Amino acid sequence: MKEAAMSTIRPFRGIRPAEGFAAEIAALPYDVYSSSEARKIVQSNPMSFLKIDRAETLLPEGTDIYSPEVYRKARQTLDDMIRDGAFVQDEGNRYYIYALTMDGRTQTGLVACASVDDYLDNVILKHENTLAAKEEDRIRHVDACSAQTGPIFLAYRPHRAVHEILENIKRSQPLYDFTSDDKIRHQVWIISDKEIIENISHYFSDIPHLYIADGHHRAASAVKVGLQKRAENPGFTGEEEFNYFLSVLFPADELKIYDYNRVVTDMNGCTFDSFLDKIKDGFEVTPLADGPYRPSQKGEFGMYVRGSWYRLRTASPINAGDPVRNLDVSVLQERILAPILGITEPKTDSRIHFIGGIRGLKALEEAADSSGGVPFPCIPHPWMNFCPSQTPECSCRRNPHGLSQNSGAVCSFTVFNTNLPVSDMDSHVFYQERVSINHIKRGDVTQWREMIFAGASAVENIKNAICPLRKKYFFTKREAKSSPPANY
Secondary structure (H helix, E strand, O other), X not given: OOOOOOOOEEOEOOEEEOOOOHHHHOOOOHHHOOHHHHHHHHHXXXXXXXXXXXXXXXXXXXXXXXXXXXXXXXXXXXXXXXXXXXXXXXXXXXXXXEEEEXXXXXXXXXXXXXXXXXXXXXXXXXXXXXXXXXXXXXXXXXXXXXXXXXXXXXXXXXXXXXXXXXXXXXXXOXXXXXXXXXXXXXXXXXEOOHHHHHHHHHHHOOOOOEEEEEOHHHHHHHHHHHHHHHHHOOOOOOOOHHHEEEEEEEEHXXXXXXXXXXXXXXXXXXXXXHHHHHHHOOEEEEEXXXXXXXXXXXXXXXXXXXXXXXXXXXXXXXXXXXXXXXXXXXXXXXXHHOOOOOOOOOOOOOOEEEEEHHHHHHHHHHHHHHHOOEEEOOOOOOOOOOOHHHOOOOHHHHOHHHOOOOOOOEEEEEEEEEEEXXXXXXXXXXXXXXXXXXEOOOOOOOEEEEEEOOOOOOHHHHHHXXXXXXXXXXXXXXXXXXXXXXXX
16 A cells, blocks of 8 residues: 655755845735735835735836736846845755744744645645635736745644754854844744755655645645646656745744734624614623723624724624534624625625734724724634644544444544634634544545534544534545555
8 A cells, every 4th residue: 555645845946135135125925915005115115025026016006916017027026136136046955944033932934845746635734715816816926927936834743853953953043133123033044954954854754744824825826837837848757846836834833823803894884873783682792991902712802993992792602513603703704794794705805804913903993993994803713733642543543433333434533633724714714623534435445535623622522523514514525546554
């Protein structure tokens, strides 16, 4: 039997800021800012990388951000900065270490290229639906620049040997070391030793899955460009650069999860009093006199209306029998956004916007004050804990028939007793437990399935939870490309 697929990463010849330019060039991801916000940043800092990622900032206001001239401008600007010496390219393949420190807390990532095939084969797992328009934008950007200008944020189970290598290298002098305006310290080291590079690649081949924490549209776009290049080069070997995409890989135990908050731009024709009355039908509403409110527990929400903050608490029990509807983002959608504010399609409705928690509650206030709308801060759901001691073998693996007598097909279960981010079907992140099921027909391996569910945290609850969820929360199904490991 073939071994199950494992993670594949590779070093690359990075194009990076020349000495003395890193602090000026560094910028947040392109989709953190609106076009007008990006334009202001580029005007105040002409070296900002946003002028490549959001090249409309260098064109007249009102330029269609998806027009061909925007992508041509991005390529021209990148070429100009390389020619002028703002960027340099390393001579050989390298890995890079990228450490970010905020409020005394550091997370350390490995900058590498991840595999298109791993993405296609679900070695790299996703949790978010993507929008065609955003995909197309990044496809055109990658294709025009012949470069991937935005890394994908991947998480992986902590690996002791990888951690020790990175920490040893971090004791040396960093290549870059600066603190950005948002008080985050950025440090970068280059890994050029061939033996260390080979060891890192080998250790990652022991890691069964990588998880996209952020950058679903960038990843999907890079993969589609890679597939397009494969079609144009039918003799490809798999070693070409277009078979890989730029990523930063962080161990899951170092990550901090921020809230991702909804802001609706109006009250759907309601007066202030009628809007508040409708909210009170499903929530306990408490006015707050002491400023911005960040929820601290499940079932609580903040709300900011007309200069005042309120705490909302669900007045009736959340439907604990349905794991998706049990999530705070689902409660918000079902009890406020859809019935009161008329937001039935959050993925496509132009009246709803999303602001990352790292920007603070002040950003929510500003967005609401400028539009007359309403933000609803939620608690961030905890990230997965990948410690092996907390990822127990399920008893169902040893006695699968005790789980599902009527299926006759379940061979084994791998239970991540953790909170893994999964899509809330609105293209915005929430977190719930995930169960992977290796589904085998009698006699031969033909397919596998992954099922997702939330609520059955303890192994003993899985027997009761998984069967009714099998059909209801079917997540993905595909023909198996290889047989399962022998112990399955």
